[in-house]
Amino acid sequence: xxxxxxxxxxxxxxxxxxxxxxxxxxxxxxxxxxxxxxxxxxxxxxxxxxxxxxxxxxxxxxxxxxxxxxxxxxxxxxxxxxxxxxxxxxxxxxxxxxxxxxxxxxxxxxxxxxxxxxxxxxxxxxxxxxxxxxxxxxxxxxxxxxxxxxxxxxxxxxxxxxxxxxxxxxxxxxxxxxxxxxxxxxxxxxxxxxxxxxxxxxxxxxxxxxxxxxxxxxxxxxxxxxxxxxxxxxxxxxxxxxxxxxxxxxxxxxxxxxxxxxxxxxxxxxxxxxxxxxxxxxxxxxxxxxxxxxxxxxxxxxxxxxxxxxxxxx
Amino acid sequence: xxxxxxxxxxxxxxxxxxxxxxxxxxxxxxxxxxxxxxxxxxxxxxxxxxxxxxxxxxxxxxxxxxxxxxxxxxxxxxxxxxxxxxxxxxxxxxxxxxxxxxxxxxxxxxxxxxxxxxxxxxxxxxxxxxxxxxxxxxxxxxxxxxxxxxxxxxxxxxxxxxxxxxxxxxxxxxxxxxxxxxxxxxxxxxxxxxxxxxxxxxxxxxxxxxxxxxxxxxxxxxxxxxxxxxxxxxxxxxxxxxxxxxxxxxxxxxxxxxxxxxxxx
Numbered sequence: 001x002x003x004x005x006x007x008x009x010x011x012x013x014x015x016x017x018x019x020x021x022x023x024x025x026x027x028x029x030x031x032x033x034x035x036x037x038x039x040x041x042x043x044x045x046x047x048x049x050x051x052x053x054x055x056x057x058x059x060x061x062x063x064x065x066x067x068x069x070x071x072x073x074x075x076x077x078x079x080x081x082x083x084x085x086x087x088x089x090x091x092x093x094x095x096x097x098x099x100x101x102x103x104x105x106x107x108x109x110x111x112x113x114x115x116x117x118x119x120x121x122x123x124x125x126x127x128x129x130x131x132x133x134x135x136x137x138x139x140x141x142x143x144x145x146x147x148x149x150x151x152x153x154x155x156x157x158x159x160x161x162x163x164x165x166x167x168x169x170x171x172x173x174x175x176x177x178x179x180x181x182x183x184x185x186x187x188x189x190x191x192x193x194x195x196x197x198x199x200x201x202x203x204x205x206x207x208x209x210x211x212x213x214x215x216x217x218x219x220x221x222x223x224x225x226x227x228x229x230x231x232x233x234x235x236x237x238x239x240x241x242x243x244x245x246x247x248x249x250x251x252x253x254x255x256x257x258x259x260x261x262x263x264x265x266x267x268x269x270x271x272x273x274x275x276x277x278x279x280x281x282x283x284x285x286x287x288x289x290x291x292x293x294x295x296x297x298x299x300x301x302x303x304x305x306x307x308x309x310x311x312x313x314x
Numbered sequence: 315x316x317x318x319x320x321x322x323x324x325x326x327x328x329x330x331x332x333x334x335x336x337x338x339x340x341x342x343x344x345x346x347x348x349x350x351x352x353x354x355x356x357x358x359x360x361x362x363x364x365x366x367x368x369x370x371x372x373x374x375x376x377x378x379x380x381x382x383x384x385x386x387x388x389x390x391x392x393x394x395x396x397x398x399x400x401x402x403x404x405x406x407x408x409x410x411x412x413x414x415x416x417x418x419x420x421x422x423x424x425x426x427x428x429x430x431x432x433x434x435x436x437x438x439x440x441x442x443x444x445x446x447x448x449x450x451x452x453x454x455x456x457x458x459x460x461x462x463x464x465x466x467x468x469x470x471x472x473x474x475x476x477x478x479x480x481x482x483x484x485x486x487x488x489x490x491x492x493x494x495x496x497x498x499x500x501x502x503x504x505x506x507x508x509x510x511x512x513x514x515x516x517x518x519x520x521x522x523x524x525x526x527x528x529x530x531x532x533x534x535x536x537x538x539x540x541x542x543x544x545x546x547x548x549x550x551x552x553x554x555x556x557x558x559x560x561x562x563x564x565x566x567x568x569x570x571x572x573x574x575x576x577x578x579x
Contacts, residue, residue, distance in 0.1 A: 017579060054426045057576035080428035090419030094328065106320040107427040146423075 005068030007032050007154050007185035008053060014061035015048050015209075022048045024209045025062060030202070032153075035176060035186040037200030037217075039193055041303050044206040046189040047087045050158050053187075054084050067153055080109040083147035087158035087189070091139050097127040101146060109150035119145045122171055137163040148175060155179060157188040161195055173199050193299050205302045212302045223271045224293035225251075225301075230265045230280060231287035237263045240283045247279050248272050262286045321424075321434055325441035329407065333445050336403045337452050343399065344456040347390045348464045351383060373523040376541070383466035384546040387457060392480050393541055397516075400449050404484045405508030407445060408491025411438040412572070413504035416495070422578040431573045435496060439565060442488050450481040472546045475554070479540035482557030486536050487512045489561040493568025499577065511536065536560070 008030040015023040023045045030036045038046050051057045052064060055071040064071060069078050093100050097120070105111040120127050125141040134142065140163045147155055161169045176186055176199050190196050196203055197217055205213040213220075232240045244250060244267065251268035258264070264287075269276045273290065280288065317323075326333075354360055361381055364372055372378055376393045379385030412435070415421040425431065454477045461468050491508030498504070515537035522531035522538060532538035536557055543552030 017576075051422075051578075056422055056425055056578060058574075076428040076430050076433070079426060082426075084423070084426040086419070086422050086426070088419055089423070092418055092420060099327075103320065103324050104427060106317065107424070107429050109428070143423075 005065065006030060007034075007067060008187060009065040010062065012062035013049070013052065013059055013064055015045075015052060015057065016060040022209050026209075026211055028204065028211070030185060030187055032185050033180065033183050034202055035180055035188070035200045036202045036204070037196030038187070038189045038204045038206055039191060039196050039299065040206030041191060045209040046206055047158055048209075049206075050084070050087070050156050050187070050189065053156055054079065054082065080150070081153045083108075083150065083152035083155045085143045085147040085157045085160055089139055089143040091131045091134070091142060093131045095131060096129060097125065097131055097134075097142060100131050100142065101127070101149065104146045105149065108146075109152060111149045112151070115149050115151075116145060119148060122175070123168055137165060137168070140164055141168070144172065144175075148179070151182070151184065153184060155184060155186045155188075157186065159190055160188055161190070193296050197295055205299060207303055220295060220298065221293050224295050224298040225268050225270055226273070226293050227266070227268055227291040228276065229256075229287070229289040230285070231257070231262050232265070233284045233286065234261055234263055236283040240280065241265065243279045243282070244276075247276050250276070319437055319440075321429065321437035322441050325411075325438050326444070329410075329445070332403070332406075333448065336399070336449055339399055340396065340449055340452050341456055343395045344391060344453065344460065347395065348387060348457070348460040348466065351386045351464045351466060354386075370524055374520040376523070379544070379547075382547070383464075384468045384472060387466055387468060388476060388541070388544070388546045391453065391457075392476050392546065396453055396480065397483065400446065400480075400484045401487050401512045403449065404442070404446055404488035405491050405505060405512070407442040408488035408508050409495060409501055409504040411442055411492045411495060413491070413495030413499055413501045416499040416578055417501045419578065425577055432569060435492075435569050435572055439489070439492055442492065443485055446484050446488060447481060450477050450484075453477065453480070468546065469549075471549045475545035475548075475550045476541070479545050479552070479554045479557070482554055482561070483515070483536055483540040486557050486561045486564075489564050493564040496568035496572035497575075499575075
């Protein structure tokens with residue numbers, strides 16, 4: 001029964017802090033064995049969602065299941081099956097890394113001998129240094145190791161790469177792939193898309209406590225905005241222009257160059273690449289460029305601006 | 315390989331340096347004050363000095379019994395220097411147990427592991443109380459060592475009674491800080507509660523000492539519950555049990571709120 005349940009399921013999950021509503025009813029399904037990324041601007045509710053999964057805070061409404069159990073009643077045995085990296089990691093302990101991991105190992109799931117050492121080796125962390133003297137990036141490694149070391153069924157990672165240099169980020173991405181290969185589920189958050197794009201299968205875009213888009217990374221890429229640049233012969237310009245306006249999903253047409261013989265146009269298209277190419281193919285093309293889809297721009301489109309500023313800041 | 319009481323052991327391991335410091339402080343205070351008794355308290359001159367001082371001051375400090383060995387030990391150590399020192403330690407540890415850890419963001423990570431809130435609350439409270447018990451025992455041992463050479467003439471029964479009252483009194487401040495930390499997660503509230511209990515108890519007791527009309531105030535001061543009936547001379551008297559009862563009630567309320575509320579918001 002437990003084996004078949006989703007890693008995380010929420011229905012109408014609501015969280016209020018006094019009069020401020022941080023989550024307005026979230027529906028999430030994270031299947032086992034997937035890497036699920038959640039992105040959104042600051043204050044969108046990413047950390048709130050993750051803290052609810054760990055029973056650090058309690059929902060104001062709706063339902064929540066983690067590995068088939070309610071975090072409120074699942075208690076410590078449920079949390080032993082989860083690895084958590086907080087978004088704001090504070091480690092003031094005077095003790096050395098090795099001792100701190102020994103302590104966390106006592107209060108989490110079983111840690112196989114040598115796991116901490118091999119993770120520390122991979123990430124380049126010195127276990128013999130007092131934890132509080134470590135740099136931000138090295139503290140982040142401590143946070144990652146304590147989340148991974150007991151090979152939990154579910155990893156909940158709040159902005160996992162913050163403070164890590166690019167090489168360590170790559171190693172972390174490899175750790176994510178291995179976790180996925182072993183059947184572990186990963187739920188990670190970020191405010192940068194590129195990170196989620198590189199590692200996640202599924203993606204949820206959160207804004208002001210609401211999920212505004214649930215998609216796979218592949219599908220998001222397909223629907224993403226692409227910048228196109230077309231250069232046609234002067235004679236064809238007017239006809240090409242009217243043909244393009246008829247293409248579904250096309251953006252505003254801007255004329256960007258005119259050298260007497262040719263004229264250049266710039267615009268954006270979404271998923272209708274085929275319609276666009278067929279529409280333009282009738283003309284004498286001097287040049288045609290379709291840029292890589294820009295996911296960042298797509299996501300920023302979901303973020304919006306006006307509503308977020310008033311609602312999200314409170 | 316899971317051993318018992320991981321959070322209790324972690325708390326002690328994290329704070330043993332402080333405990334060593336406080337132990338040294340207690341010993342220093344006792345070894346400085348008590349050997350002076352034969353030349354100060356036991357000497358008839360002290361009585362003259364005390365009579366020349368304003369009676370309100372003498373009563374506030376609890377120095378009215380200072381001319382006997384037990385009275386001197388009570389007035390200098392258990393009622394004043396020891397009380398102040400160990401209360402500071404108690405409030406500091408009590409504030410760290412939950413509130414400080416929560417404000418600096420570490421509690422969230424600990425609670426995300428395989429521990430329950432009740433377990434964390436209980437183990438950390440136990441660690442604070444164990445350290446306070448240790449300091450109390452250090453005090454008792456030092457008094458026993460000095461009893462003969464300093465001509466204090468303290469009976470063991472009275473010493474244990476006043477030490478128990480002392481432990482109850484400082485524990486009450488610690489528990490106030492722990493419980494308020496558990497309820498609010500705010501360092502300043504926890505610190506204020508622990509300190510407030512101690513200052514309030516001392517002040518109300520001092521007011522109650524001033525004259526007969528105000529003596530009823532003793533009923534409302536934890537400091538008076540501990541010491542008003544003079545346990546170091548009289549043994550197991552007074553309302554020592556009430557200290558532990560109130561501490562237990564505070565702990566219970568703190569736990570009930572702590573297990574329900576949101577952490578680290």
